[in-house]
Amino acid sequence: MRLHQVLTGRHILDQLIDLRRTQWLGRDELEDLQNRKLIQLVEYAYQNVPYYHSLFDQVGFHPSDLKKDKTTFQRIPVLTKEIVRSNQDALQTTEIARQKRMIKVTTSGSTGHPLSFYEDSDFRDRFTAAVQLHLEWAGAELWHKHAYIWGAGFEVKAQQALRTRLIDWEWNRFITNAFLLSDQSLEDFARRVIRERPDVLMGFASSVHNFAHFVRQRPEFEISFKGIITSAEVLLPAVRNYIEETFHCKIFNRYSTRELDGIACECEAHDGLHVSLDCNYVEIIKDGKPAEPGEVGQIIVTNLDNRGMPFIRYQINDEGAWSKSGPCPCGRSSPKMGSVEGRIVDTFLAADGRKVWAGFAGAAYKCLVHPSIRQFQVVQESLDCLTVRIVRDGPVPQENMDQFACAIRRTFGDHVQVCWEFPEEIPVLPSGKHQYAISKLNSKP
Ligand SMILES: [Zn+2]
Known part of the structure; x- marks a missing residue:
């Protein structure tokens, strides 16, 4: 991986080392760090991203306002998926050097409506490191074996397939394709899990549920993990219990979207999801005002790392609530979301x-x-x-x-x-x- 970093100019390890350190910072230090990143992002967007330049002017917001009074941030109108779709050019940075480090990503979106956006290499490295950090929370140290049930791409070209295999080898992981879960693919996957004994399984909640169901039908497959990360879908309590009993371990529920990175993840205390303060600024808004703990509201997220195409006050179309419980016994000081109550479309x-x-x-x-x-x-x-x-x-x-x-x-x-x-x-x-x-x-x- 170090060789990969040198060859590709990526900085995943540096980002991971940073995230491992900042997760233990006190709340004040974390909030200072977050504030600094937020102000830098907003200043950058005003100077380099045409959409935000005209939007801030329109609503009478200036980045320097934020230094004096954080509540002025709420003057910025939310960014909807519709706006992202129809302002693809205006939302991109005009900084030439950064443009060169950007790639286009298309997600099909949880509702089946595709969304395209651009990400720069800083964001991509941070994103990858954040996944690894949460894998570590669930029990898979860096380069320890882990397995995915995920929406893998269909690599038609041999070159792409080889690249994917190389990356999987580099990370010491294997993947079964959530698009194509059949009895045969589940059996192959189960056999490989028994053979290679991955520490952690990561997947869509429904796909992992599917796998658990398959394993229960086949008593010869006795499978356990150190932990399981479910992501990208709402995890129903009944489904959680079923999966945990099947694989003899706890689930670490993770809240993330492709365009924003890991937003929050459960720790070993399994009582709410710690928000990654140094990656995202999360607001929960109820009737136009910040929600009280326990009060369900709209989740609005500002990603602090992707300057190539900044997502500022992005409305994900999910609802959630801040946790009401006190300091977490795990020792991390970042606030927790008590629940992510599902896609508004649902x-x-x-x-x-x-x-x-x-x-x-x-x-x-x-x-x-x-x-x-x-x-x-x-x-x-x-x-x-x-x-x-x-x-x-x-x-x-x-x-x-x-x-x-x-x-x-x-x-x-x-x-x-x-x-x-x-x-x-x-x-x-x-x-x-x-x-x-x-x-x-x-x-x-
Ligand atoms: Zn915790």
């Missing part, structure tokens, strides 16, 4: 106008975590009708279905009809992720 609506988070009923979903149920998806068709799709390996007890329908009616009203479908498979989104809850009443991107 918010269900009740007939009386209530918005219901798609993870509305941990108890209800518990009925859908059963040895015969390989995968499920709940679709709100209308205010009066929900469809539950189940991919099953065997008979699903009527009792589970009745309990689920009962929980749905308790939440949405007695008039709601629950329809059951049993397809052969549920297609994943273009990102390779599985969306377990879809509301057709709520189609905001």
